[in-house]
Amino acid sequence: MQTDSAITIHRSDYRPYPFRIETVQLAFDLDPAGTRVRNTLRLQRVPGTPANTLLVLDGEDIELLGLSLDGQPVEAARYRLDARTLSVAGLPESCTLTIDSLCRPDANTKLMGLYVSGESLFTQCEAEGFRRITWFPDRPDVMSRYQVTLRADKNAYPVMLSNGNLISSTELPDSRHETVWEDPFPKPSYLFALVAGRFACRQKTTHTASGREVLLQVYSDPGSEAQTEWALDSLERALRWDEQRFGLELDLDRFMVVATRDFNMGAMENKGLNIFNAAYVLAHPDSATDANYEAIESVIGHEYFHNWTGNRVTCRDWFQLSLKEGLTVFRDQEFTADMMAEALQRREEDAAAGSSAALAQLRAAQASARAVKRIDDVIALRAAQFPEDAGPMAHPIRPESYQEIGNFYTATVYEKGAEVIRMQHRLLGEAGFRQGMDDYFARFDGQAVTCDDFVDTMEAVYTRQHPGQDFSIFRRWYAQAGTPRVKVTLAHDSATQRCTITLQQRCDKVGVETQRGADYVKHPFHIPFALGLLAPDGTPLPLSLNGEQSDTVLLELREEQAQWHFDSIAQRPVPSLLRDFSAPVIVEYDWTDEELALLSEHDPDAFARWEAGQELAAREILRHARDMDLDEPVTLSASLVRAWATLLHTPALDPAYRARALALPLEKTLLERMRPMHPGRLAAARLAVRAELGRQLGSLWLQTYHENMTPGAYSPDPLSTGRRSLKNLALSYLCAPRKQDGLSLAQQQFQKAGNMTDSLAALACLVNDADTIVAQNALGDFYTRWHHDPLVVDKWFAVQAASCNSTVALVRKLTQHPAFTLLTPNRVRALVFQFCMNNALNFHTEEGAGYAFWAEQMLLLDPVNPEIAARLARVFDRWSLHAPELREKMLAALELIAAEPSLSRNTSEIIQKSLNLGALEAK
Ligand code: B3K
Ligand code: ZN
Secondary structure, X not given: OOXXXXXXXXXXXXXXXXXXXXXXXXXXXXXXXXXXXXXXXXXXXXXXXXXXXXXXXXXXXXXXXXEEEOOEEOOHHHEEEOOOEEEEOOOOOEEEEEEEEEEOHHHOOOOOEEEEEOOEEEEEOOOOOHHHOOOEOOOOOOXXXXXXXXXXXXXXXXXXXXOOXXXXXXXXXXXXXXXXXEEEEEEOHHHOOEEEEOOXXXXXXXXXXXXXXXXXXXXXXXXXXXXXXXXXXXXHHHHHHHHHHHOOOOOOOEEEEEEEOOOOXXXXXXXXXXXXXXXXXXXXXXXXXXXXXHHHHHHHHHHHHHOOEOXXXXXXXXXXXXXXXXXXXXXXXXXXXXXXXXXXXXXXXXXHHOOHHHHHHHHHHHHHHHHHHHHHHHHHHHHHHHHXXXXXXXXXXXXXXXXXXXXXXXXXXXXXXXXXXXXXXXXXXXXHHHHHHHXXXXXXXXXXXXXXXXXXXXXXXXXXXXXXXXXXXXXXHHHOOOOOEEEEEEEEEOOOOEEEEEEXXXXXXXXXXXXXXXXXXXXXXXXXXXXXXXXXXXXXXXXXXXXXXXXXXXXXXXXXXXXXXXXXXXXXXXXXXXXXXXXXXXXXXXXXXXXXXXXXHHOOOHHHHHHHHHHHHHHHHHHHHHHOOOOOXXXXXXXXXXXXXXXXXXXXXXXXXXXXXXXXXXXXXXXXXXXXXOHHHHHHHHHHHHXXXXXXXXXXXXXXXXXXXXXXXXXXXXXXXXXXXXXXXXXXXXHOOOOHHXXXXXHHHHHHOOOHHHHHHHHHHHHHHOOHHHHHHHHHHHHHHHOOOHHHHHHHHHXXXXXXXXXXXXXXXXXXXXXXXXXXXXXXXXXXXXXXXXOHHHHOOOOOHHHHHXXXXXXXXXXXXXXXXXXXXXXXXXXXXXXXXXXXXXXXXXXHHHOXXXXXXXXXXXXXXXXXXXXXXXX
């Protein structure tokens, strides 16, 4: 493994940049084989900085063609060039530096900097891609005003876009043309963008709250214009929502979204010119699923919201990444929840005119809409972030150190970061939080700031609300890693009718914390813990806390342990814990199965109600994974079957909610509770439980399937998507026992489906549970119909890669398919990631063929696209906790990669951390 690049950067290393760069002028002569860039910087030494201070600019994989200072070439003795920096000495206090350079977009497979996708040119600069375009202080606290001139062949690149406003558009000789763009807002280099190529554009004009006319545009491949309506509508909804919920208006005259097929992440919030992975822009009912529609709205919202939380107020350094990401994820989560509620509100009129059953359904959906969104977010957090927070990459939401910042766009920074914001929202209340946000913008607009700056503004509001209290303990969420565990003890005294709740927290050292020595002590967190109590018959009990009465109380745990008393409680109650998932913690409480069944039927908190049923299922699956002879049929506990039957029998519950309640917990979440870990066994146990629930409750599933049809034209509204999700869940249970009646239903649905959600759900059932020939025919038909649409071809790869019938041989063969390429991250994710990360049953086999396949793909992928390779490397984060027969083969695969001499900095950091921590844990 290369060691020279293993430099660790620490948060405490931060030093302000010694120069200001007021303006940047960039002129591009665009050509995929060699693009020339002229970069003209207006520089000013920061007052008080020594006159001999070197100017150090970042640059990578670019060729220097010329360097001049105030119009004169800089002599060689005055500058130094190495593989990562250009340093210039002896600069006057203020000057103009001009740098000419060359980059090769068509050789750029990393998709960072300027690159080619299809026939077009795109950029991606966050976090450190701008330095692959030109030399610059490529750090977020250097903010400048940009003017950008783009020149290219007019036939090949009829559209040329950059940030801000279009200043001019000029024809040039030799069928070339030029556009000039100016961004009126100072920005860091990571928000720079350009796009050039041939595009279709869907657009509309609208007015901001203050009455300014703005142009909204969505650009995509020619021919895909029928698929951008939802994205453009979503953009307008996002604009409206930010005005209404946060009082934040669009600050530019135009806002552009451009879709590309080749993109490392979901999308990028470049000022006024968002660049998107096509998967989060393009949608048509025939080819996109309900999940795609929801994701598009959410990602469009996320990037749009960054315009304030990220762009207007940005990060001082990359350790502060969660300042913008956690906050913006919180905002996009709220946006989705509000959009669901609003869409249901709009249905009121239709429903009022219809039957009382329709109205009842609508009421049920309205009652649980926010809980459904909350459940989905918590499922994702537990599957991705909890394991991360217990493994070698564990880090606080504000990391202390990194080798490669690209590795820190993590579930922790994003999703746990959003939870930390949500806790502040819960502690302050909606009005208090809004006040805090208003103060944040009033104080920091136009600046590059820290997480502490954000918490300061929230703390000021909290202290006004709760005199004498502050966020000094709360701030530990930013500094300490790991998922705290909260152990709950309930004592009841029937003589005094008093119930006492004790909360006790602990959080082990994780990740880099384990290497900080014995004198590094972790301190208790400030945990807002929402609690309710149910009488043994399921009735919610009124509780009083701080003089207020309510069914739910918010306990604020700040010490290692604290106690609360509740009086007038006649019988020992059943506790409903961590309602609405009020903090990102793990609850420890020994409910009996009967108590869980009671909560699953009666808990008025929709989240805790869902949680109770999930815990019943989790216990069942874990028990089988541990004890079961995998060849024998499973026997299910009566409580689980009864709970599932009750949920199926309760049509008054919203279908979307029931779909979540009746689904089984994810393997990734359950695996954290299994020692030693044996993902394959766990997957087999989960499948067996699903099949048995399918068999025992067959007629109820069938009835549910038929009751939740969605006739008529496709609509991605929450009522229809909820019904489809329940119907398709029922179908998967019906197919799980591999009986003909279920499979015939799947075949029928596959043949007649009027939308991709139903088509893909049926295909998945056939691929997983039908005979090979039936499955192959369905896959063949699907490919024939959709081979021209890359996003659907991704689905075709993914459904095979994730199938319980898949094998290493099959997946390896699919890597030879003409449609497979390592150059397109979506394709790699659809096949290689799906298999290695989402197919525990066939990836984690004892003979180790899956691990050999992983190593083979790592070695191919790392030189092509290190950012994506490093994500794949994380498959073995938890290697040392696995059963010995798996662990040894995982270690061998990791060591094989570690031995590669020219490994990227990205992958090297992941592998090294994994090996280091694993070695400690294995001791
Ligand atoms: N801010 C981008 C992150 C891109 C980083 C890629 N290395 C996406 C987002 O969170 O909106
Ligand atoms: Zn973001």
